[in-house]
Amino acid sequence: MKDVYLFSGFLGSGKTSMLTDVIRQLKEKNLKPAVIMNELGKLPFDSQAVEKDIPLKEMLEGCICCSGAEKTEAQIQSLLMDNEFDVLIIETTGAAHPVEALDAVYSPLFAEKLNVKGIVTVADSKLWLNRETLTPQVRSLFMEQIRHAHLLLANKTDLLTEAEQARVVYELQGYNPHAFILQTTNGRVPLRLLEDLKATAQVDKSDILKSPIAAMHLGSRLVEFKGIDFTQQQFEDWVRSLPNTIYRMKGYVPIEGVRNPMLFQYAYGMVQWLPEYVKMPAKLVIIGENVGDVNIIGIH
Incomplete structure (x- = not known):
């Protein structure tokens, strides 16, 4: 790296x-x-x-x-x-x-x-x-x-x-x-x-991040989805549950019934979905304050 x-x-x-x-x-x-x-x-x-x-x-x-x-x-x-x-x-x-x-x-x-x-x-x-x-x-x-x-x-x-x-x-x-x-x-x-700086949380390559990560000030977190599909409604319900200290998210989210993971973007409360015609890696980057405290398991 x-x-x-x-x-x-x-x-x-x-x-x-x-x-x-x-x-x-x-x-x-x-x-x-x-x-x-x-x-x-x-x-x-x-x-x-x-x-x-x-x-x-x-x-x-x-x-x-x-x-x-x-x-x-x-x-x-x-x-x-x-x-x-x-x-x-x-x-x-x-x-x-x-x-x-x-x-x-x-x-x-x-x-x-x-x-x-x-x-x-x-x-x-x-x-x-x-x-x-x-x-x-x-x-x-x-x-x-x-x-x-x-x-x-x-x-x-x-x-x-x-x-x-x-x-x-x-x-x-x-x-x-x-x-x-x-x-x-x-x-x-x-x-x-x-x-000596260490701003960002480390990448966890499990199905979904489960281990607690030390709370950071402004940092990022990379989530990798494996063998998991969501409905758009399920995912957006999870997004709405996030604290307002989460400023940005972007990545590719696997959605039930959709062939390729969809491009997902979030900024200050606004959500955008776009279809992808190429199979992209199912990963999501989260940016905000204290990203280690976010309940990723709550996506299910």
């Missing part, structure tokens, strides 16, 4: 500085990185920071989340097929919601090949102190990126007094008690902190 890191953070927070420094550290350990970089503009300015010998996929004029998820899946599939690498780094735009960005990483087709270590969010410490100056919508996104981080960099601390630095750490810890918080300048983070 290849380790995957998702770099999140608001516009101008220092993500690209962190990316170039992490790439340097990986190379020093003789690990080969690959990068997927998402930018909102037409020109790949940030990608110029990535050296020519590193496999790089760019997504311009769009978001890695939402409609871009299928493109991201194709980019990951292409990297897995055509390139040798040890670690995949996905840098999202500053306008990407971390849950949607995480959703884009997962496909039941290659979920077992990737080990998502976690979301690393870079937060501009000065902006945190001045967050009330942001519009409500922008402030909400800024806060969501911080709330869902597994590792949180309080960046640009050189611009703050000691008292302000202490206040930032105290407030961030209160807002996201799950994350390890590191005060940084220029987005510098020791590689060992990234390597």
Whole structure:
């Protein structure tokens, strides 16, 4: 399995500085990185920071989340097929919601090949102190990126007094008690902190996940169905029983009387079914908070 890191953070927070420094550290350990970089503009300015010998996929004029998820899946599939690498780094735009960005990483087709270590969010410490100056919508996104981080960099601390630095750490810890918080300048983070992350639940290849999994903050879970068919009604009844901390599900669900497992997608309460004309693996990826607590057996 290849380790995957998702770099999140608001516009101008220092993500690209962190990316170039992490790439340097990986190379020093003789690990080969690959990068997927998402930018909102037409020109790949940030990608110029990535050296020519590193496999790089760019997504311009769009978001890695939402409609871009299928493109991201194709980019990951292409990297897995055509390139040798040890670690995949996905840098999202500053306008990407971390849950949607995480959703884009997962496909039941290659979920077992990737080990998502976690979301690393870079937060501009000065902006945190001045967050009330942001519009409500922008402030909400800024806060969501911080709330869902597994590792949180309080960046640009050189611009703050000691008292302000202490206040930032105290407030961030209160807002996201799950994350390890590191005060940084220029987005510098020791590689060992990234390597110590373990964000996602492990894959269980039994008919259906039965063993308890330690509760995680924001994570994922891969369910594999073997010799089990459901009616759409049974499955949707189970979906409706889920807590609202389950944000996304996608995969292929075996339905009684239907030849191939159907493509199933769920996002924030909305369900979509699509027929598949090719027999796809009957697997489902669940993304949310504390996914280990979800009663999978209740599907029956």
